[in-house]
Amino acid sequence: MKLNIHIPEPTKPIPDIRTGEGLLQWLSTVDHKLIGIMYLCTALLFFVLGFGEALMMRIQLMRPLNNFLSPEAYNQLFTTHGTNMIFLVLTPMLLGFATYSLPLMIGANEMAFPRLNAFSYWIFLLGGLILYASFFAGGMPNVGWFSYAPLSERFFSSTKGVDYWVISLLLMGIGSVGAALNFVVTTLTMRTKGILMNQLPLFVWMVFVNSFLILAAFPVLNAALFMILIDRQFDAHFFVSATGGSPVMWQHLFWGFGHPEVYILALPAFGMVSEVIPVFSRKPIFGYEFIAASSVAIMLLSFGVWAHHMFAVGLGTTFNAFFAASSMLIAVPTGIKIFNWIATMWGGSVQLKTAMLFALALVVNFTIGGLSGVGFSLVPVDWRLTDTYFVVAHIHYVLIGGSLTGGFAAAYYWFPKITGRMLSEKIGKWHFWLYFIGFNCTFFVFHFLGLLGMPRRVYTYPDLPYLGTLNLFSTISACVFGISFILFFWNIFYSLRHGKIAGNNPWNAWTLEWLTSSPPQQKNFEKVPLVRSRRPLWDMLHPEDPDWKRENKNKIKKTGNE
Amino acid sequence: MFFFVGSESFFFLALIISYIYFSHTGGVLSESSHYLDIKRTGIFTIALLSSSITIFLADVSLKRLNRKAHRIWLAATIILGLIFILGQTTEYLKLYKLNFTISKNVFGSAFFTLTGFHGLHVLIGILVLLIVLIMINNGKFKTIEHTAFRSAAIYWHFVDAVWIVVFSVVYLGALI
Numbered sequence: 001m002k003l004n005i006h007i008p009e010p011t012k013p014i015p016d017i018r019t020g021e022g023l024l025q026w027l028s029t030v031d032h033k034l035i036g037i038m039y040l041c042t043a044l045l046f047f048v049l050g051f052g053e054a055l056m057m058r059i060q061l062m063r064p065l066n067n068f069l070s071p072e073a074y075n076q077l078f079t080t081h082g083t084n085m086i087f088l089v090l091t092p093m094l095l096g097f098a099t100y101s102l103p104l105m106i107g108a109n110e111m112a113f114p115r116l117n118a119f120s121y122w123i124f125l126l127g128g129l130i131l132y133a134s135f136f137a138g139g140m141p142n143v144g145w146f147s148y149a150p151l152s153e154r155f156f157s158s159t160k161g162v163d164y165w166v167i168s169l170l171l172m173g174i175g176s177v178g179a180a181l182n183f184v185v186t187t188l189t190m191r192t193k194g195i196l197m198n199q200l201p202l203f204v205w206m207v208f209v210n211s212f213l214i215l216a217a218f219p220v221l222n223a224a225l226f227m228i229l230i231d232r233q234f235d236a237h238f239f240v241s242a243t244g245g246s247p248v249m250w251q252h253l254f255w256g257f258g259h260p261e262v263y264i265l266a267l268p269a270f271g272m273v274s275e276v277i278p279v280f281s282r283k284p285i286f287g288y289e290f291i292a293a294s295s296v297a298i299m300l301l302s303f304g305v306w307a308h309h310m311f312a313v314g315l316g317t318t319f320n321a322f323f324a325a326s327s328m329l330i331a332v333p334t335g336i337k338i339f340n341w342i343a344t345m346w347g348g349s350v351q352l353k354t355a356m357l358f359a360l361a362l363v364v365n366f367t368i369g370g371l372s373g374v375g376f377s378l379v380p381v382d383w384r385l386t387d388t389y390f391v392v393a394h395i396h397y398v399l400i401g402g403s404l405t406g407g408f409a410a411a412y413y414w415f416p417k418i419t420g421r422m423l424s425e426k427i428g429k430w431h432f433w434l435y436f437i438g439f440n441c442t443f444f445v446f447h448f449l450g451l452l453g454m455p456r457r458v459y460t461y462p463d464l465p466y467l468g469t470l471n472l473f474s475t476i477s478a479c480v481f482g483i484s485f486i487l488f489f490w491n492i493f494y495s496l497r498h499g500k501i502a503g504n505n506p507w508n509a510w511t512l513e514w515l516t517s518s519p520p521q522q523k524n525f526e527k528v529p530l531v532r533s534r535r536p537l538w539d540m541l542h543p544e545d546p547d548w549k550r551e552n553k554n555k556i557k558k559t560g561n562e
Numbered sequence: 563m564f565f566f567v568g569s570e571s572f573f574f575l576a577l578i579i580s581y582i583y584f585s586h587t588g589g590v591l592s593e594s595s596h597y598l599d600i601k602r603t604g605i606f607t608i609a610l611l612s613s614s615i616t617i618f619l620a621d622v623s624l625k626r627l628n629r630k631a632h633r634i635w636l637a638a639t640i641i642l643g644l645i646f647i648l649g650q651t652t653e654y655l656k657l658y659k660l661n662f663t664i665s666k667n668v669f670g671s672a673f674f675t676l677t678g679f680h681g682l683h684v685l686i687g688i689l690v691l692l693i694v695l696i697m698i699n700n701g702k703f704k705t706i707e708h709t710a711f712r713s714a715a716i717y718w719h720f721v722d723a724v725w726i727v728v729f730s731v732v733y734l735g736a737l738i
Contacts, residue, residue, distance in 0.1 A: 177566075177569055185565070215568060215569040216569065217572075219569055220572055220573070220575075222573055223573050223574075226675070227580065234664050234665060235664070235665035236664050236665055236668075236670075236671030236674075236675070237667060237668040237670075238584070243667065243668065244584075246583070246584070249580060249584075
């Protein structure tokens with residue numbers, strides 16, 4: 001059995017899709033760098049859609065009793081917006097950077113399973129397209145991004161939207177599990193000579209820890225999705241209360257996945273800023289062991305906090321008290337990280353490049369999101385604020401303020417490596433400030449709206465004092481926020497042609513990805529020197545004062561023997 | 563492969579927890595448990611469990627470089643797996659004749675989903691083992707280190723282990 005299809009090998013680092021076999025090279029590639037770039041481009045594409053949906057909702061909410069959107073359209077928009085941003089923007093953004101950078105950072109030439117890597121991407125893309133295919137099949141899903149039963153059952157949602165939603169998430173879940181497996185095995189088996197597990201760059205470590213989270217959380221979601229699909233297609237009774245099923249079970253299963261998912265989106269972003277902050281502070285990271293260990297703590301704790309999404313269900317005082325306590329506990333390892341980053345900057349010579357500004361914005365905004373989150377762990381506070389705009393503020397501070405901001409830090413940091421050209425700092429600074437101001441003005445007022453009692457997911461609101469003003473302010477700020485993204489796209493477009501040539505190591509960083517050319521050739525490294533510390537490039541450039549001579553003798557002996 | 567199997571175990575964990583939860587609400591268990599034929603399924607369970615032994619023997623004969631024994635034990639594993647699937651299919655047919663279906667009540671939903679997904683995994687396992695067997699016969703593997711065979715064997719053991727739990731919870735649990 002022999003296949004006679006000609007599959008071209010990419011000859012250039014980034015094949016041009018307009019020439020000859022360029023497009024085919026992209027479609028057939030198993031190269032982790034090209035797949036990483038495809039992930040990132042997909043994230044950008046879906047981001048435009050998701051942001052468009054958000055903007056339509058903001059226009060609808062601009063003034064009280066507005067008629068821009070029908071209630072039905074509004075339901076579809078917020079559901080698709082939520083699903084789109086979480087599964088089709090943040091996930092591929094983080095997977096994309098990890099797929100691109102992880103092998104480079106550990107001195108490997110490829111992922112452990114290159115074909116699985118390509119499979120993960122394509123099945124993820126298929127899932128994304130299926131979500132939007134529902135638009136042509138009689139309506140998008142309209143029951144919120146967590147599709148609470150029994151609303152999502154066929155009795156209440158008879159259109160095909162929810163079925164498309166379920167299948168799309170199933171496919172993306174399979175893709176994520178495949179990618180996570182690949183990261184774990186790659187980190188364990190493909191490290192270049194000398195890197196010990198406690199010398200991994202923190203981004204690699206976080207992706208590694210995060211992959212275990214994916215491996216454990218996504219199957220739970222998949223099981224729940226299968227159950228609801230069987231409910232809808234074969235008249236089963238899992239979540240139909242009328243015939244003995246239990247809608248609360250759906251909530252348990254969904255949040256059993258859903259809360260780890262929040263950390264799945266946060267941990268890689270933490271890893272990114274843990275790379276960016278030390279480089280632009282010209283200091284090694286403060287408390288490497290604490291950052292690494294606190295990630296493991298977050299991973300384990302995140303499985304014990306899911307029911308804080310369900311305080312309003314009425315599960316009983318003991319139950320609520322347990323999850324309130326665990327939710328407060330999980331703030332501790334996150335706090336440890338924040339202090340480590342601040343301590344890294346302390347006394348360093350901080351360079352406020354755009355990447356660093358975004359990393360700082362993450363520290364500020366994620367702290368705000370984290371604090372409102374801890375507030376929610378107090379059960380009475382949660383009862384007062386659940387399903388109001390306060391929750392909407394919280395989720396946006398965590399996911400935009402945390403994950404997306406971390407993603408932009410990574411984009412400015414790694415763009416020179418990926419394309420060989422620098423992103424413009426001038427446009428970057430404009431992008432950053434409009435982003436920072438636009439984001440905070442849009443979403444900070446949501447806290448007040450929530451405290452005033454404005455419920456989320458309702459297409460309009462009555463003309464009560466302050467509601468109209470605050471909402472108008474938010475809508476205008478959202479436009480400023482939108483302009484910042486236009487600047488980012490313009491920056492990419494402009495810098496790809498006119499950006500400064502980057503060179504191998506434009507930031508004088510210390511991890512291995514900066515050793516090779518920018519963009520790296522198809523074979524990442526011709527030769528990697530023996531790694532003996534957490535900062536291999538520092539050791540290369542400063543043979544008179546390498547890191548490994550200063551560390552304790554035990555470690556030197558171990559690496560020396562290899 | 564271990565990580566994949568670990569991930570899969572969370573999938574079954576969720577299904578099993580749901581099964582336990584749903585089978586103990588509102589007395590559906592006492593209504594429905596008489597549909598289950600424990601002795602009959604027990605026999606097919608023995609078939610599946612002995613397939614774990616045969617694949618272990620296949621592994622041993624591979625280590626001893628006894629290629630022929632390796633192939634025979636592998637084929638025996640596949641046949642035992644098929645016997646199990648046959649047993650499950652006939653059981654399903656019987657239940658459907660008795661009008662006990664996935665949409666009958668919440669116990670039916672949980673029962674068919676849990677055992678059905680397990681059966682699907684057995685079927686996938688059989689396909690994988692079959693592919694490995696064909697590749698061995700075609701001489702695709704040159705080295706003794708048959709990673710493909712080892713991975714398939716891990717997966718097969720996992721599917722068996724899950725069945726031990728499922729059988730204990732669903733069939734033996736109904737006796738209590």
